[in-house]
Amino acid sequence: MTTTHKTAPTTLPRLLGGLEHADGLATLDRHVGFHGALTVAAQPGRPNDMLRESVRASGLGGRGGANFPVARKVDAVLGERRRPVVLINATEGEPPSRKDHVLLRGAPHLVIDGGVVCAAMVGAHEVIIAVEAGSQREFAALDQALAERERRHVDGRLKIILEIVPDGFVIGEERALINALNGGPGKPTYAPPRPFQKGVGGAPTLVQNAETAAQLALIARHGADWFRSLGTDAEPGSALVTLTGAVAHPGVYEIPLGALLDDLVAAAGGLSAPARAYLIGGYFGTWIDAARTSGLRLSNADLAPLGGGLGARAIVALPESACGLTETARVARYLSEQSAGQCGPCVHGLAAIAGGMELLARGDGRQLPDIERWIGLVTGRGACRHPDGSAKLVGSALTVFADEVRRHTVDRKCTGNGTPVLPIPKRAATGRTA
Amino acid sequence: MSDQLRVNWIRCDAHGLCAELFPERISLDEWGYPVIDPAPIPPQLRKHAERAVAQCPVLALVLEHTDP
Numbered sequence: 001m002t003t004t005h006k007t008a009p010t011t012l013p014r015l016l017g018g019l020e021h022a023d024g025l026a027t028l029d030r031h032v033g034f035h036g037a038l039t040v041a042a043q044p045g046r047p048n049d050m051l052r053e054s055v056r057a058s059g060l061g062g063r064g065g066a067n068f069p070v071a072r073k074v075d076a077v078l079g080e081r082r083r084p085v086v087l088i089n090a091t092e093g094e095p096p097s098r099k100d101h102v103l104l105r106g107a108p109h110l111v112i113d114g115g116v117v118c119a120a121m122v123g124a125h126e127v128i129i130a131v132e133a134g135s136q137r138e139f140a141a142l143d144q145a146l147a148e149r150e151r152r153h154v155d156g157r158l159k160i161i162l163e164i165v166p167d168g169f170v171i172g173e174e175r176a177l178i179n180a181l182n183g184g185p186g187k188p189t190y191a192p193p194r195p196f197q198k199g200v201g202g203a204p205t206l207v208q209n210a211e212t213a214a215q216l217a218l219i220a221r222h223g224a225d226w227f228r229s230l231g232t233d234a235e236p237g238s239a240l241v242t243l244t245g246a247v248a249h250p251g252v253y254e255i256p257l258g259a260l261l262d263d264l265v266a267a268a269g270g271l272s273a274p275a276r277a278y279l280i281g282g283y284f285g286t287w288i289d290a291a292r293t294s295g296l297r298l299s300n301a302d303l304a305p306l307g308g309g310l311g312a313r314a315i316v317a318l319p320e321s322a323c324g325l326t327e328t329a330r331v332a333r334y335l336s337e338q339s340a341g342q343c344g345p346c347v348h349g350l351a352a353i354a355g356g357m358e359l360l361a362r363g364d365g366r367q368l369p370d371i372e373r374w375i376g377l378v379t380g381r382g383a384c385r386h387p388d389g390s391a392k393l394v395g396s397a398l399t400v401f402a403d404e405v406r407r408h409t410v411d412r413k414c415t416g417n418g419t420p421v422l423p424i425p426k427r428a429a430t431g432r433t434a
Numbered sequence: 435m436s437d438q439l440r441v442n443w444i445r446c447d448a449h450g451l452c453a454e455l456f457p458e459r460i461s462l463d464e465w466g467y468p469v470i471d472p473a474p475i476p477p478q479l480r481k482h483a484e485r486a487v488a489q490c491p492v493l494a495l496v497l498e499h500t501d502p
Contacts, residue, residue: 190442343443348465377463382445 008222012230015103015110015214016239016254024106026141026195031109037388040220042119042127042158047078052121055216057224059236064089064172064209065282065312067235071218073206074105074121076196080204086118086127087200089177090138090210092280093169095334095423097314099240100210102252104138106129107214108145115219119158122206129210130177130426134167157426169283169338173384174207176340187340188384211240231257235299239310245317245421253406257310265317273319277400279422281311281380283331286396287324289333290317307396317358317420323416325404328397329357334424337388346387349378353394365409371427436482437475438498445494452495456486465485468495 001180009017015223018034020026023414040051056071062311089271092100104111117129119230131139142162149155165171165180173188178199180186208216215237228236235257241264244250248269255264263279265271272333275290277295286308288296296302302307318324336350353374378387398405409415441457448466458479459471475483487495 188444190444343442344446344448344465344467345463348467375471381441381443381467383442 002190003049010229012238012256013254013336014218014230015107015211015240015251015329019102023042025110026106026145027154028109028145028154031107034220035110035218036221038113038116038217039255040117040120040222041156042116042122044082044119044125044157045123048120051117051220054224055117055121057220058219058227059224059234060204060212060227061237062209062217063211063215064280065094065284067310068210070212073196074118074210076194077122077204079207080197082202082204084122084124084204084206085200087178087195087205087206087207087238088115088118088127088129088210088213089172089174090129090131090135091144091165091172091177092135092210093132093167093322094170094312094314095169095425096279096282097242097312098279098314099134099242099252101138103211103214104135105141108118108141110214111210111218111228112142112145112149112213113220114208114210114215115160116155116158118206118208119214120220124206125157126161128161128163128200129183130163130165130181132167132171133164139164147173169335170340170384170386170401173386177207177383178205180255183327184312185340187250187342190383201298204292211234232299232300236429239313240424241298241313241315243268243315243317245279245315246271246319246425247277247317248272255298256381258297258302261293261296261298261315264298264315266346271317274319276320276322277324279316279318279393282314283335283393283422284385285309285311285314286392287318287400288330288396289400307399318421321417322419323361323404323423324401325357325408325415326361326414326416326418327420328394328401329354329361329421329425331422332357335386335393339386340384343379343382343387345381349374349381349387350390353378353391357394357397360405360408361407361414363408363412363414365405369404369408370397436500437483438500439470439475439487440471440496440498441470442469442494442496445492447494448502449491451489452486455489456482459484460465460486466497 027256060070061067166186171186175188195205231237332354336354339346375391453462455459
């Protein structure tokens with residue numbers, strides 16, 4: 001039997017509540033029946049200060065990966081003189097992440113409610129929700145939900161527009177997304193101006209990720225104290241995690257921030273094979289040796305001493321039967337091909353790193369000192385963080401898989417069984433798509 | 435008040451003039467793109483920095499003034 005969340009849920013799930021059934025909370029009646037109606041409405045031109053202060057008190061950080069405080073983005077937009085717009089970033093170009101897709105398909109109204117909450121906070125007239133061309137099921141779920149809301153006059157004068165943008169890894173970067181929506185290529189632009197100054201159509205733009213929007217929809221219903229009753233003081237609330245690789249039941253899970261990795265793995269039915277390492281934070285994340293994960297908590301504060309962070313919370317358990325260097329080489333090549341191709345150090349540096357890693361995976365370590373130098377050389381030298389994130393991943397591989405490096409270069413042995421673990425989109429195989 | 439050189443990487447096409455005009459703070463990587471030394475620019479080097487900024491054929495070099 002499904003429990004209802006009309007009263008504030010005291011335990012998990014929060015965002016994933018009501019999604020046990022195949023069609024989830026796709027219709028407005030099921031959504032409102034489960035979560036209750038959203039009682040705040042956007043009043044164009046009149047920012048709702050009380051709502052903003054409640055969101056500030058919640059301490060919600062952006063769930064797209066950067067964990068930037070939502071209230072500070074709202075403040076920045078409100079500091080501009082021109083009429084703001086809201087952009088919900090519903091793209092999920094990170095190959096090992098599925099959490100936004102699951103949320104958009106199962107609870108589209110919760111994400112849309114979050115767009116309304118954003119509009120209410122800044123007094124926007126317009127909310128744009130952007131999905132990738134390849135996200136057809138997510139588009140359909142949002143499209144139906146929006147049609148139903150319009151039929152029933154749920155959102156008053158607020159205009160909510162669904163937009164389709166090209167697929168790709170870089171499109172999720174907020175300036176690339178805005179560039180695409182403005183009719184340009186889906187590539188990052190030079191900053192300043194930043195989106196809060198000049199975004200969609202040149203207007204000050206509040207950009208929030210789809211999961212962040214859904215969290216806002218619940219904070220507007222249940223308040224800041226409720227939100228903070230899960231998670232840690234510094235990183236409050238729940239968060240969606242995509243756990244894949246060597247676990248019995250790969251999928252999207254909701255955890256309190258600061259939860260034990262061990263508990264998450266147990267929730268996924270345990271390991272299906274002994275783990276060598278975990279990739280935490282997706283393809284801009286870091287490898288963490290499985291020997292160091294006992295008692296490890298999933299928060300940025302807990303991961304920082306290991307050189308890591310949660311990012312968009314995609315976690316992959318790498319089985320001992322796989323080779324971490326081969327896996328990293330494949331991802332390094334993918335990330336190099338996904339470069340928008342605008343900035344020299346990213347174009348040349350990531351290609352060089354990928355080539356060096358491919359040699360290393362084949363047992364040729366001659367470029368090892370170069371790879372380490374290139375990692376330093378590309379970091380901080382691009383219009384966006386694509387080179388930084390890519391370099392960080394490779395750097396962590398060289399540290400965590402130091403034994404494998406030695407085995408490859410000295411013993412000339414790769415112990416991997418050749419079965420790929422980390423996903424690479426097929427479309428990307430032919431090269432640059434952005 | 436201190437000055438910091440910044441590169442607009444989208445514009446930069448590796449012409450390399452900046453490194454010739456301001457070798458005290460700018461070198462080139464193996465692909466010809468500038469590597470900026472983050473050390474502060476003393477007053478006697480300011481003219482070099484300004485010249486490098488002005489001579490960049492694609493205006494990719496920016497001298498930013500930041501309050502410490």
